[in-house]
Every structure is written in structure tokens, then in C-alpha cells.
């Protein structure tokens with residue numbers, strides 16, 4: 001097998017693992033390492049290179065706070081801080097300990113006239129402020 005075959009096969013294995021479990025676990029890295037005879041450190045290098053891969057499980061609900069320009073000028077950075085406070089997320093954490101919520105900052109959600117916008121799962125909320133945010137999050141608990 002060439003390096004390209006191995007790399008393509010590795011990516012496919014990582015995608016399959018993530019599709020099945022929602023993230024690539026240490027167990028999956030060990031399994032893939034043995035299957036491809038590649039060092040685990042190399043696999044972690046691939047996982048951390050591509051933003052599509054996660055090393056931690058996702059929460060049940062994904063909160064996407066838009067950080068596009070229209071939302072930024074409408075206070076989306078403060079919304080990120082407020083989401084983190086309301087969920088009790090520490091620095092460096094993006095998922096609550098109970099795996100209920102995962103926070104993501106994303107580029108334009110495509111509804112700039114509603115800035116600042118937040119998406120939870122497939123539901124979009126516009127003109128979000130702290131009060132509205134608190135009520136929205138409560139409805140997903």
C-alpha cells in the first residue's frame with residue numbers, strides 16, 4: 001500500500017468512527033493504529049489537523065453561536081460569554097459535563113438580518129439577548 005492509500009484509508013476509518021460514535025475515541029485510535037500499523041501519535045496528528053474530527057463526545061444539543069460580521073457587530077461575542085456562563089463551561093471546555101450541550105462558534109448562519117443569531121440543533125433564533133438566551137437554553141434542559 002502507498003502512503004496515499006494508507007492516508008485515504010485512515011481518513012475513511014476516522015470518518016466512520018466519528019459517524020458511529022460522534023467522536024474518535026482513544027479506543028478507536030488504538031484499533032486503527034493496529035489495523036494500519038501506524039503510530040497512535042501519527043493518527044492523532046491527522047485528527048488534530050482536520051477540523052472535522054473531534055476527540056471528545058458531542059453534547060445532546062449543539063449550540064452554534066454565529067460569529068459572522070453582522071452578528072459580531074450585534075454582540076455575538078458577549079453571547080458566547082453568556083452561553084459559557086449559563087452552561088458553566090470552563091476555559092477550554094466546549095461540552096457540558098452532563099453531555100447535554102456543546103457550544104460551537106461558527107461563521108455566518110445565513111440569517112444576518114436576525115443578528116445576533118444562534119442555532120440549536122436545527123432551530124434558529126434571532127435577535128438573541130441574554131434574557132432570550134436564558135429562556136431558549138432552559139427549553140432544551
Ligand code: FES
Nearest residue numbers: 066068071109111
Ligand atoms: S453574520 Fe450571523 S447570520 Fe450572518
